[in-house]
Amino acid sequence: MRDGTDHGDQMSDVKKGLLPGQLIWLWLTGVVIALDQITKHMVVARFDLYERLEVMPFFNLTLAYNPGAAFSFLADAGGWQRWFFTAIALGASVVILIWLARLTAAEKLQGVALALILGGALGNFYDRLVLGHVVDFLDFYWGNSHFPAFNIADTAITIGAGLILLDMFLGAGNGAEKKEARKKHD
Template sequence: MMSLFKQTGLRWLWLAALVILLDQLSKLAVLQWLPFGYPGQPLVPYINLVHVYNKGAAFSFLADQAGWQRWFFTLFALGVSGALLVWLRKLPAAARWSPIAYCLIIGGALGNLIDRLAYGHVVDFIDFHVGQWHYPAFNLADSAICVGAVMIVLEGLLFRRPQQAGDKPS
């Protein structure tokens, strides 16, 4: 079993665990020290610390629904994480870019999943703004998912394998 982790992309799972840990610790701090609905404390220019809940997904997608979305997003997070684990297992130990991207997404998905199961919603606390325009509040798990997704897109655009003789042109 241990050789499976050393010889595949699964060796990067520590990164997913780190994302989950940092995400949950940051959310616990917000829950402990900021009242719900906290209007915002400037952290650095363009970023405020807030305390809001999201019952939906990114950009509060489906947040206004009756509650079924909690279970839909729970199953979705488990399905995506499971698929990424299968792909991690197929990657060689020398691979870096893809396993890091996959583990960031797994960590973020499971970090938000913990919130959904524990509270029925996701705790968000980062408010990025420019002037009066505010991006929807987010958290560290959301950030990890976005960074992982961007890495996958960049890999597809920048690191395509060279076309082999006999390959069909795309």
Template sequence: MARSRSMQASGASLAPWLGISLIVILFDQLTKIAVTRVFSYATPYVVTPFFNFLLIFNRGAAFSFLSSASGWQRWAFTGLGVVAACVIVSLLKRHGNQRLFCTALSLIMGGALGNVIDRIVHGRVIDFLDFHVGNWHWPAFNLADSAIVIGAMLLVLDELRRVRGTR
């Protein structure tokens, strides 16, 4: 009976965090569907003097790391994303009461799984956000990447708060 209650509490505390990840995945995939239907590949659509929509495909990881490899990287990065999601779910189960920490992990997991879906379905990640200054362009990215970066920044903030005792 006591074990059943602890499992229920654990499952209940996991739901909001999985919900955040699911929202990230849904928005990520919906924007990628829209972009691939509206924009032509590698043709910039100028929005502001420093931002374009630019549909490109990335077979590698961040900053096109290993994008020119022979294809093994698709499955390696897919596996890495799945393993990361499993580790994150374990951490969410153990630390479900730490809101900032779990929010950060949920964003990272949603972003990782959004890109895993791309790798499985398309064999590459769909990127379309292109920021630039003059002719210097930041590597194009997507909403999944944004969620991962925001999650990472929240992890740093959580750790700084923990170290300073202001949690």
């Protein structure tokens, strides 16, 4: 409590908030993790590294390993990035769990968004921790220009981030309502 923050209150928020109403968000997180890991295992079992299967004239399934972050950022950094990005994912997951616990019943869009981001973060966290890299396989392209390959976890994170932005714009005018709902929640 040196910084003036009562960490006991934060933990009670987590315990209190993740009861029946918020538990649904953890189910969505679990579904994202399961879909992410199942699809990755299917692709790894079926494809050799960089093998491609054209699904549509603009979309391939392609097995790629990414030891870096999005767009292969720091992929050639020498190995330390595995633990760096693993730690970031773990820290972000804890923050998201606390954020989820503090949501009110009225904050459904934010709950969906955070559950998607958490599921994606944990899906890629598992890959980094166990495999040392993230498995990517969705390859969209136009002509000879390919967007960097990605996976279900990346998709969930991106959709979740978009929903957070949408919620910010939609909810910009009802700050007083949110404060009142939060008082009732606490």
